[in-house]
Amino acid sequence: MGGPLPLGDPAPADGRFPEGLPVDASTPFSAYLHVPFCRVRCGYCDFNTYTSTELRGARQDEYADTLIREIELAHAVLDDAGAVRPMDTVFFGGGTPTLLPPGDLARMLRAASGSFGLRDGAEVTVEANPDTVTPDVVGTLVDAGVTRLSIGMQSAVPHVLAALDRTHRPENVSSAVRAARDAGLDVSVDLIYGAPGESLADWQCSLDAALELEPDHLSAYALIIEDGTKLARQIRRGEVPAPDDDLQADMYEAADRRLSEAGYAWYEVSNWARSDANRSRHNLAYWRGSDWWGFGPGAHSHVAGLRWWNVKHPAAYAQRLHAGESPAAGRERPDAQARNLERVLLQSRLSEGLPIEQIAESRRERVAGLISDGLVDPAAALRERRVRLTLRGRLLADAVVRALTD
Template sequence: MGSALPLGEAAPADGTLPAEVRVEAATPFGVYLHVPFCRVRCGYCDFNTYTSGELRGARQDEYADTLLQEVALAERVLGAAGPLRPASTVFFGGGTPTLLPPGDLARMLAGVRSTFGIREDAEVTVEANPDTVTDAVAAELAASGVTRLSIGMQSAVPHVLAALDRTHDPLNVATAVDAARGAGLDVSLDLIYGAPGESLADWRRSLESAIALAPDHVSAYALIIEDGTKLARQIRRGEVPAPDDDLQADMYELADELLAGGGYDWYEVSNWATDPAHRSRHNLAYWQGHDWWGFGPGAHSHIGGVRFWNVKHPAAYAQRLAMGESPAAGRERPDAEARALESVLLRTRIREGMPIAELLGEGRHAVASLIADGLIDGTAAVHGQIVLTRRGRLLADAVVRALTD
């Protein structure tokens, strides 16, 4: 959820979807709840988040009630477009959701449950900073219906955390994992590689530390320098080096090797799980093109082929809802060509891949050369599927270009 909203047409003040859009009861429905608060803005972060000094007219202690007004609006909008569907997944992201009291998160979740319903087997995730997770917090989240905690570990090496402006104590990662386990929650650890000054040995240490904690799921993302961030300015001034592409490639290969050795299978370019049951079903819904409604400032939604996104600042978001208006700032409905490109972009990232039969003619002609270059699995291709090799995952963007040009 970057800082810049996409271009698109204006969204109607009442939030209604185009008249011809109908939601399908069989299409899974996910809920994303954005909590845009952080104690400190990390130097690499381009997400729509705010420290206390940046809120200007918005209050954290009123946020849960404000967001629930959007839940009520979504009930009206979706009810006019088809049957209301219970949520298959719910994801609290941020920001730092656990900066809010657990009771506020519980009220938001209860609002989703009373409005749409939540499937009995739903995956309900909360992102958390390690410093904010205690036994009491984890227990209260579990009692509210949360099933999974995604802990922002990022690194086990202090100088790497400092380069990222991460302020948590690395020792608190283990404390947070223990608290989550004690409450019966599944655990995911998030890692970032390629920070200024991070060596391959540093990255190995972080991976080994994460594996030793035996989470159910690990995400490992290459550091991307986003325009407008503190880190981008530091690199432009020559204060710190830019990420090294070759080193990041080595780091990715090391992650895949060590995680595989630790019992984790890759299922998406940057994600590994102990077994299919512990894959992030919420994120898979994005990659598979399901429906979801994103609640909160700057949150994005996808319903029946229509994409829309909310105003960014929490104060503007609250003001729209207080006036009885939709917080949506804009929307778009991609045409068939754009949807086909997006399908290739997203579905080639996951282990199941995508059927070769769904490629357009030129894309099909590229398959043989991609196999010869070691980017696509030849055995899977014989069975009609595009599945990336490890090298293909490193060059996923190039593969997509070849399949869509």
């Protein structure tokens, strides 16, 4: 069910923005629609998700109608601020969005599109567990306007999937990709590396299996142990080993090498695409600091520097909206120092790099040291005035951020 919500200021019951918030209606706008339901909780997962036994007072079959109430509230708030504008991207995440009937996802998308509009060529993504994808499901999503399916493959090796508590059948990944392709959708697959008991050979097997699917986009994330998860407890009790940092580094290098050979280019530390057109425009909106509204329990939003987050449990979320109140639990306006840290943290992870002039003047001389350490591309720094990570820099991205902000 995820970690605790951030501390912040109380959010008003009507959800209105603070007086004088400098909203710019020309800033790109995205929507994230959170579907917090899962059949089984994966041992590594720290997302705000719930199995059927954890819902307590919330009904999955009423969820779409509840979320549509937040869409209506968001329209009123943005309209009051003069900031209603078409969505550039929409992303259904979770949880497992495809646990809901596809007609429910279609209704939520129609409600959002009807309230805000959808730009021509907008990217509309749905995350999916491979076992929930069928031609009928995909057909309904395409008819609703979905353009992209992101499939949670994680691994092609049964014992690795078991270590992650993933319950899907590996062979269903290829059938899910085929159904999406036949319907004309772009396809992304997600992989995780560094699971307990996973060898470098296991990881290479998963990479090869993923590339055989010829996805347009591939994400590869190092397993991170989050406090409060089943996997964290297993490691603490000595039942399974903790991830090996050196092995994970070898796995990352293997992924970058194999994907580059297959024609994929990295554009963010953990993401590769066949072409610029296949990059996740929704995630780029986060990394570039655009505006977005996060709908659903525990979802986070950002407009014009104002951040807020919703109550976590689906029952509390529904209760507030049915009472005509905003589901926001709190909000904040980070100061200039916090915004600078976030900008460096996010933009330095992109292949386009971080403009050096966006680094605090007192830290810019440190770029030379990062070049000497092999962490930053010297040509990009000297010719383009940008901090662009080398392969070694991607492995040590957190150290680069510390050097540029501490």
